[in-house]
Amino acid sequence: MVKRSGASDEEAEIVVDVLVYGSLWGIDSHGVRALPVFAKRRARAEMKVVKEAPSMAILDADHAWGPVSAVRAMEIAMEKAEGRGIACCSVVNGEWITNLFYYAMMAVGNDMIGVVTAREGPVCAPWGGTKPVMGTNPMSVGVPAGKEYPIVLDFATTMVAQGHVMTRLLEGRPIPEGWLIDRQGSPVKGRDLSVETIDEFWETGGSLLPFGTYKGYGINVVIDVLGGALNLTGTGSRARGQGFLMTVLDIASFSPVDDFKEEVDRLIAEIKSSPVMPGFDEVLLPGEREHRAMERRRREGIPVDERSWRNILETCGKLGIDAKAIME
Incomplete structure (x- = not known):
């Protein structure tokens, strides 16, 4: 898919490697789901x-x-x-x-x-x-x-990355309060948004909030x-x-x-040995959860939601790629 956009073998390998690692780390919004974005034709860069x-x-x-x-x-x-x-x-x-x-x-x-x-x-x-x-x-x-x-x-230095909002919607889960506000500053939460309305939300001035307040x-x-x-x-x-x-x-x-x-x-070791606060199972280091996700997904495979998978297959079709033959 990426090579059909005009990328060389080396460039396509880099793009795919970065996206696959995103999925392996559990960052699905920045993973293989984004492949169609990199399949769009563009001029050679120097x-x-x-x-x-x-x-x-x-x-x-x-x-x-x-x-x-x-x-x-x-x-x-x-x-x-x-x-x-x-x-x-x-x-x-x-x-x-x-x-x-x-x-x-x-x-x-x-x-x-x-x-x-x-x-x-x-x-x-x-x-x-x-x-x-x-x-x-x-x-x-x-x-x-x-x-x-x-x-x-x-x-991200916002409450979540922009792509995570879409991931949440694709999974059919409600938007937590405190992530988003509309142009008037009112909170946007729960089922206020859908996959069909999210683009309009951004276009009309909807906004993410920074994490950690000021x-x-x-x-x-x-x-x-x-x-x-x-x-x-x-x-x-x-x-x-x-x-x-x-x-x-x-x-x-x-x-x-x-x-x-x-x-x-x-x-x-000192951080991990800290007594665990009620409500927590263990103390984790930055990146530890993602390392574990990578080990698990290397064993079990990378999950892709139905809508994103359909988008990937449709993009393959437009590019003349026989996805079924590749997967067999």
Whole structure:
């Protein structure tokens, strides 16, 4: 499907790998369900570095498939961070990169700490306001460990990612109060929305709310600046494409890598040994639930809701792909 959009074999492999990992991690809104989005025909992109210094670079993605430009940006940041301690790569003319954790984990796999932030278009109202100004503005941080799972932080700075609202509707579940407001600032919840009306909700000024009240709102605003002002791709209503920043810390430049991992393992063990609060089964680390989901889905397979599966099959049909033959 992705190759039919004009992608090379390598580009298609990157896109599919990122989406499959999204599904394996239980992030269905950013998983294989999104395949039809990447099947749309587009012109060949010519990515190039337009500005750089020893520890920074700006990559013009030329509207390449988001995952392709994000992988290249992280590679650049890692190359520059090695031996220097820290480096970053900002991206202009970027498209949707989907799963930020994937790129943070690229750094983890090279014994580095990866930090990914992305600025998106307006879907989030400022704290105390009603008009969408900022995006979901997600971030991810990947930290290597020794014997334990890596620590992987990955979240939108809104109550949920925009795609999670659709996932909820596709699963037939009600919208929790506190996620959304309409243009007048009234809460939108329960069965107020459906798969058929969600697009109209966004188009008429419906908005997500920032997580964590004013604190999450503050993080959201800063990410808008990092992804849209630092590289001049625009912030708020001036946002153009998805602006993102890859930052990498080379652990070996600070401390022996094995010693670092041992210290992280000790922290993890201490956190896990904390007495469990009533109402909880255990204490989890950031990314632990997703690691477990990946192990389970590798055994049991990736679930796809009926509507999304039908959309995938219809897209295959439009592209002249015999999906049934592939699955046999």
